[in-house]
Amino acid sequence: MSYHDIFLTTKIITDETFRLHEGFDMALLDDKTMPPSQLLTLTVLKTEPFLNFKSRLAQSLGYSLNYFRLWTLAHQRHCDYLREATTTRLIKAVPESDPELTMQDVMNSRQASSPKTLIFYLEVLDRVHEARSGQIKESHKMVFVKHFDAKNQKLVGIGHFHVQSRGSLDPLIKNRMNLPSNAKLQVYKELGPGKTNVDSPKVYSSDPIRNGDIFCFQVELSDSDIAELKRKKLYVDVVEFYNFLENRVLVHFKPRHEAMSATIEFSLVLSKKDTYEQMSKLVSAKLNHSPENLRFTGSLKGFPQNVIHGQRVPSTCWTSSQKVITVADMIETPNQNSGYPSYSSSDLNNILFYELLDLPTGEVQQKRMLKVTWTGADNREESILIGWANSARG
Numbered sequence: 001m002s003y004h005d006i007f008l009t010t011k012i013i014t015d016e017t018f019r020l021h022e023g024f025d026m027a028l029l030d031d032k033t034m035p036p037s038q039l040l041t042l043t044v045l046k047t048e049p050f051l052n053f054k055s056r057l058a059q060s061l062g063y064s065l066n067y068f069r070l071w072t073l074a075h076q077r078h079c080d081y082l083r084e085a086t087t088t089r090l091i092k093a094v095p096e097s098d099p100e101l102t103m104q105d106v107m108n109s110r111q112a113s114s115p116k117t118l119i120f121y122l123e124v125l126d127r128v129h130e131a132r133s134g135q136i137k138e139s140h141k142m143v144f145v146k147h148f149d150a151k152n153q154k155l156v157g158i159g160h161f162h163v164q165s166r167g168s169l170d171p172l173i174k175n176r177m178n179l180p181s182n183a184k185l186q187v188y189k190e191l192g193p194g195k196t197n198v199d200s201p202k203v204y205s206s207d208p209i210r211n212g213d214i215f216c217f218q219v220e221l222s223d224s225d226i227a228e229l230k231r232k233k234l235y236v237d238v239v240e241f242y243n244f245l246e247n248r249v250l251v252h253f254k255p256r257h258e259a260m261s262a263t264i265e266f267s268l269v270l271s272k273k274d275t276y277e278q279m280s281k282l283v284s285a286k287l288n289h290s291p292e293n294l295r296f297t298g299s300l301k302g303f304p305q306n307v308i309h310g311q312r313v314p315s316t317c318w319t320s321s322q323k324v325i326t327v328a329d330m331i332e333t334p335n336q337n338s339g340y341p342s343y344s345s346s347d348l349n350n351i352l353f354y355e356l357l358d359l360p361t362g363e364v365q366q367k368r369m370l371k372v373t374w375t376g377a378d379n380r381e382e383s384i385l386i387g388w389a390n391s392a393r394g
Helices: 016-021 048-063 104-111 128-131 134-139 170-177 201-206 223-231 238-246 276-287 327-331 360-366
Strands: 007-013 042-047 068-079 084-093 117-124 140-149 154-164 184-188 214-219 248-254 266-271 292-302 301-306 332-334 344-349 352-357 367-374 380-387
Touching: 007 104, 016 134, 016 154, 016 223, 048 068, 048 104, 068 104, 104 117, 134 140, 154 170, 154 276, 170 184, 184 238, 214 238, 248 276, 248 327, 266 276, 276 292, 276 327, 292 327, 327 332
Parallel strands: 007 117, 140 214, 248 352
Antiparallel strands: 007 042, 068 084, 068 117, 140 154, 184 214, 248 266, 292 301, 292 352, 332 344, 367 380
16 A cells, blocks of 8 residues: 555644735645645544544644634636636535544545645634524634735735625624724625636625635725825735736746856745846846846756847747737746647746846847957966957957
C-alpha cells in the first residue's frame, strides 16, 4: 500500500486565518500565482475515528470539545463558454453522533474533487445561535463576509453570520463593525474567479442565501473620495478590486548576472494586466535605478531566456491595438496549439531577471556588443557598444 492509501492531509481554516486572507474563497489552496495560506496542517490515518481527531485537535489548540465544531469544504466547478473556474465552499458540519465515523468516511461524504486533502472550517460556536430551537437553526444559513476598505485598499474577513435564507446582512454587518445605522453598504456575493468575479448587489438581495455563501461589502464612498481614489489610480469598489485579485501574481526578480554588484533578489505582487512600463516603475522604486535603464529577461524553469522588449513584436496573432507588453506576456507560456494567443495559469514562469544598464534600454537595443582585444605589452580585452550600422576598423 502507498502512503496515500493509509494517510490523508487535513487543513484547518479558522476565523483568524479567514480574517488575514486577502483573496477568493476562504483561503488560498491551489492558486498557482500566489503562495498558499498558512493553515494548520495535520497528517492523519484514514482509519482514525473522527471524534478522536477532534479530541486531538482540541488538545492541540487548547479548546474545549464543546467549544467548536468542524465543517467540511469542497471544490465546486463552474463552467462557462470561456473556461472552467473552481471555488471552495463550506458544505456541512461533520456529525458527532457516530463514534464509528472515520476520517475516510468524512472524506467520502463531502464528494470533494481533491481526494488527498480534507479541508475543515473550525467554527467557534455561537451560544445564542445554539440555544435556538432546531427548527429555527435549520432555517438559518451560515455565510462568510469580507470587508473591502477602499481607502486603505485592503480586504479583510470579518467572520461568519447565521442568517435566514432570504434575510438581510446589513444590520448584522453594521452591528459587528460598529457602523452607524444610516451607513450605506454595498454588498456583493462572491462568485469566484471567472468571467464575472462578483454578483451585483441586486442579485444578492433577490437570491436565496445558502450555507457557505461568501459576501463582500464596502461602505458607500462620497463623490470626493471616489475622485481622490481615481486620481491615485486606486480601486474604487469591490468589482475593481476583485478584478485585480483575479489577475494578481507574485513575480520574483533576480539579477541577470552573478557579477552584478549591489543587487538583490525580491518579489512583487503585480497584476497580469500591468504593462511593461508600470512594472519597470515598480522595480525602479525597489532598486533605486532609473526605469529607462532597466532591462528584463524572461525565464523558463528558472533559467534566463530572451530579453523582453517594451513593445510587442508584430505578429499575425495580435491585432494592431495589442502592441503593449503586459506582465501576462512575460510570465505565461502561450498555447502553441491554439490559433490565437491563449495561456494556462499552470504554466507560469514567474521569475524575471533584470540588469542595471548605464544607458536607456532603447539605446542599448540599437547597438551591438563588440569585443576588442588589445595586444602588446599589456594584453587586455574590453567590450564596447556600437551602432548596428557602424563598422569597426583595426
